[in-house]
Amino acid sequence: MLHLTSPVSTSSSQTIRPFAAASLYGIAQRGRHLLAIDARTGYLFEIDPIDGSMRVLNTHNATDFLDTTGIAIAGNTLWFTQHESVCFCSLEGDLKPQLFTTLPYAADGITVWETAIYVSCNGTDSIHVFSSNTRKEITRLLAPGIGREHLTIRGEELWVSDRTEQTVFCLDRATGEIDFSVLTPFPCPTGLAFFTDPNTGREQLYVAYTFEEPFIRDNPNATPNHEIQYRDAAFIHPLYVCYEPERRYTRSNGFLVEMSYVEEIAPLDAIDLTDLEWRIALPAETHRQKLHSVEPIGIPFAEEIIDGQRVAVFNIERLTTNDRFVFGWKALLEVWSIKYQFEPRDGDRVPELDPELRNRYTLDDDELAMDTDIIRRAAVDAPGDETNLLRRMYNIRNFVYDKLAYGIKPQIDPPDVVIRRGVASCGEYLGLLLAIARLNGIASRTVGRYKCPQQPHARNVPLEPDFNHVWMEFYLPGWGWLPMESNPDDINEGGPYPTRFFMGLAWYHAEMAKGIPFETICSRGERLTKEVVAIGELAINHVRFVVLDELIPNPEPK
Template identity: 40%
Template sequence: MTRTFYPLGAYALRGLAWQGDRAILVDTYRGHLLSVDPQTEDTRVLNRHQRAAFVGVTDLAIEDGVLWVARRNAILYGNLDDCYLYPFVELPVEVFGLAVSAGAVYASVDGYIAVLGRATRGPLRKLPLPGAGDATLAFHNEKLWAADRLEETVYGLDPKTGEIEQRALTPFADPRGVGFWGEDLYVLYAGDEYYVRDNPNDPDNPYSVDVRDRAVVNRLEVITVPGKPRHTLSNGYLVEMVYLEELSSEDPQPVHNLNWRIALPANTDRQKVLAVEPVGMPFELQGTGDRAVAVFPLGNLAPDEAGMFGWRALLELRGIKYEVRPEDVDNVPLLSPEMQAEYLIDDDDLGMNLPEIRQAAREAVGDESNILLKMLKIRNYV
């Protein structure tokens, strides 16, 4: 199976489902229902005679060969042979995401997930919508999945209660569709990207920064790590990091017996150090783990002596989401007065020390005592 592929000839893609070994997506701007081979990126238009019906579609699902789509405040269904759509139900609000199981239809709207009976077409229950933005949905192996565009997070939910069982950061921005190819979870990312435009017809300004549509489908790794705190890792990047110092004196004078210490990157829950090597001159390693330090014995330096030294590291960096529950922090002690005062220092122009901000925080928290629930109440208040 391919890890990443780019649908061709698309403007504004929404939704992701799978029919066999081909991905099914909608170009909501032009109304094209697309079938994409992930191996070759061969892209075909399925609804050659039903294009208008798919303009404005926000999400789609395929269950037992039946095609389902969400368009504005309506949910419709049809088949992939003629792509003719029939009305299923209309909701009083716009539908952003859609998932279908054997007995239920899940529709994400503003603030919650509406669950409808597939046979009765009537409401069954409401589930809380995770995240802070609109979400696209998928149903797989008795679990409901939601991808929040604003928080760039994919959530695995209990379809009966809406309880969050897993959450993973996405490696790209603007997740617009989520679906399973076999047992692998794939996410559609669709938005704008900046690029350097080469215009040979303008000799005075041949290069300019412009914006174009971007669409990519990428397999999302969801790695649950048990323990305390429990956390979930997602796709990673191989990163080369360089820390370099240069010998350059503003006031030339000799320096004697100089040792220069530079901290080295540490292994953490989301970061693994694969290799570290010196740059410019060798160093001596002191300490271990997250306290490892590179010591450069520079010795005696003459006035105006030139040189450089440092290190180059190869790191594996992954997205991480901690699964901390309110009951895990019931007995967390209060911050010390010194730490509280340091928290209010306005060193990032956040205005945390302003009376209005502090009063808003008090109003949001109310009589809540759990520190995690306090944070959630402040976030929801904002």
């Protein structure tokens, strides 16, 4: 089990929300403070991260800093990016900007190391390095992600946050090679900086976030008076990073979460079932998820192990049309974001797949239409000529993303129907991914079942997801199962696609039912298929999450 420190609460002293902040881009440390720039208002905030107090430094010329997207500090000089320009000014004077150089496309993030000025540019997919003495470009580094990126330096490390990837990368400052990457707990990171507490000497990585969030507005002039609107979310939050190179993964900000899954019996049609066994999978134990406790709701359950997965079994002697039951389980979980640190070369010359895995996870055991011509052609086209397992899986994912667009359907259709239609739910994305991967000899399985609503600041408040969700795991021989999301990375028509959830999962994924059905019912020892009676026709499910605390990851014991 993971040894926990005392839980770290997301208090006001840790999540920094500057007053009047609308669009925070770029942060940097200066002495006892963090400086942060607001691209929309031009405000240059000076913030005490210990108590959250703040003031605006450029009260007389905030308009000179409109649309600034990145800042860095070297001595008493403030460096910043604005449109295609790289500028600087003195922090001791009137903060009057001076032009350093211009780029062919918009400059995003900036950081400084001695006489080297690092500038990220999404238009060139590069991090440009300039000499502050000559103002000439020294070299370029390849940008690690596909989105707009922001920069900071710590020693020999260049740290990069990517807005689209929801990821922070740690690069070698000289070569640009990725040492490791880590998922952020919130979407749209727009700046990062290391801050050393002058009182304790403790170093903490802070990340800025900027996005729009929905809220319910009480509008007295409307009927009805409650309406959905969007507002700015701009704040700074600690990013806790635990890199374990021997285990080949990083974990970041975790949360202590209470999850409940409950069925409410409410039959749609006349029924009479005896000796009913209702099985519901329990949360799994993984590198990123720990089950602290589980207890029954409504009626007690027995526990079974099915293919290594814990399953709750509820027994009901007789269920008729007029009977009503409410039953399920409540679990206390710790959940983390995880990103596995495998490189393409790790997919070369992998060991042979174990026969047991091949027989179970490369066959059509779930109406995957693997014998149809259209799916067999897709299985040939998707990986191309690639022989590397990781690259093949990556190509398969991108092929499916090219073929499909996301849309909710009332039922799950087989992959041959889905690929012709071109619109798919998460389960249909998954079916096509499984079919193509298995036809290519890559063991793969279904994982799910729910995602906690992404509101980690809402503590002790019931949060109910609107949908269930499924994703997949594929097997890397010599290592084990690796996660891959079904559809959330399919965000750009025709690509490029982010890789945040390729071998990675966010904290809000609740893992259960790995390779087994999430829920089944048996009567008199015989499993009831959906053709006989569907679970959805017997009961209404209730799913609830409650975020209790934020946790700091510690290295797992060896």
